[in-house]
Amino acid sequence: MKKIVLIIIIAFSFKSFSQSNELNVGVNGGITVGNLESVSSGAFGVDANYLFELFNGFSAGPSLNFVYFLTDEVNGFKPDAFMYLPIGAAVRFQSLTDRFFVGADFGFAIGISPEGDNGGIFFKPMVGYDITESIKINLFYSGIKKRQPTYGYAGIGLIFDVFGSSNQYSF
Numbered sequence: 001m002k003k004i005v006l007i008i009i010i011a012f013s014f015k016s017f018s019q020s021n022e023l024n025v026g027v028n029g030g031i032t033v034g035n036l037e038s039v040s041s042g043a044f045g046v047d048a049n050y051l052f053e054l055f056n057g058f059s060a061g062p063s064l065n066f067v068y069f070l071t072d073e074v075n076g077f078k079p080d081a082f083m084y085l086p087i088g089a090a091v092r093f094q095s096l097t098d099r100f101f102v103g104a105d106f107g108f109a110i111g112i113s114p115e116g117d118n119g120g121i122f123f124k125p126m127v128g129y130d131i132t133e134s135i136k137i138n139l140f141y142s143g144i145k146k147r148q149p150t151y152g153y154a155g156i157g158l159i160f161d162v163f164g165s166s167n168q169y170s171f
Contacts, residue, residue, distance in 0.1 A: 020053035021061075023162040028140070030155015036069060039079055043069045043153040045142065049090040049105070056096060063090035063105045065122070067142065069151065080114040082151060084144055086122035099130035109144045120146040126157070134161040 029044040045067045051059035069082035088107010095101070105124040111117025121144070128138030136159040143152035 020059075021163070022049075022051040022053075022059065024049050024051065024136075024159050025162060026136075026157050026159035028138075028142075028155050028157030030140075030142075030153040032069060032151075032153045033141075034143075034152050035149035036082070036151050036153075039074055040069045040071050040082065043067060043142075043155070045157075047105070047157065047159070051090060051092060057094045058092070059094070060089060060091045063088050063107065065105065065109075065124075065142075067109070067144070069153070082114070082117070083112040084109040084117075084119060084122070084151075085112055086110075086124075086144070088122060094130075101128045101130070101136075102126070103128070103138075118146075120144045120151075128157075128159070134164045135159070136161070 024047070026047040027044070028047065029042065031042055032040045045065055047063070047065050049061055049063040051061040053059045065086040067084045067086065071079050071081050086105070086107055086109040088105060090103065090105045092101055092103035103126050105122070107122050109119045109122040111119035123145070124140055124142040126138045126140035128136050130136050138157045138159065140157060141152060141154045143150050
């Protein structure tokens, strides 16, 4: 009997837990800062994360990103593009009384290009605003910390909640 009660409790927990999940997909772009400024003037990326609401206003889950640094010609030479595939986690804190949120993505960025790039530690702090229930905008700094340099860019992103958010906002 105890096992049946435990199974029922777990089943109802998963049901209520699954209603507060978010699948977010986004695009972003910005200007490079720091060590890449001499060879890159901009960058863009694609983000995806699946967030589980752990408690009111706080969500966390896995994250997958793609970052592409545009390269400029320097002294007649144009280096290969810098491309990374960051894999890690995302955390978000949303105020229950307004539409603002803060968060961060962090993990390891796998180096795709140039050949032989070993990647680095990925971090992306952000602040954002819910435009509607399923559209968000954010300002961020995205960095990839390598042994010596940090490749980074500051920019703006647009995020779409694929399932539609369970927030109380509507237009």
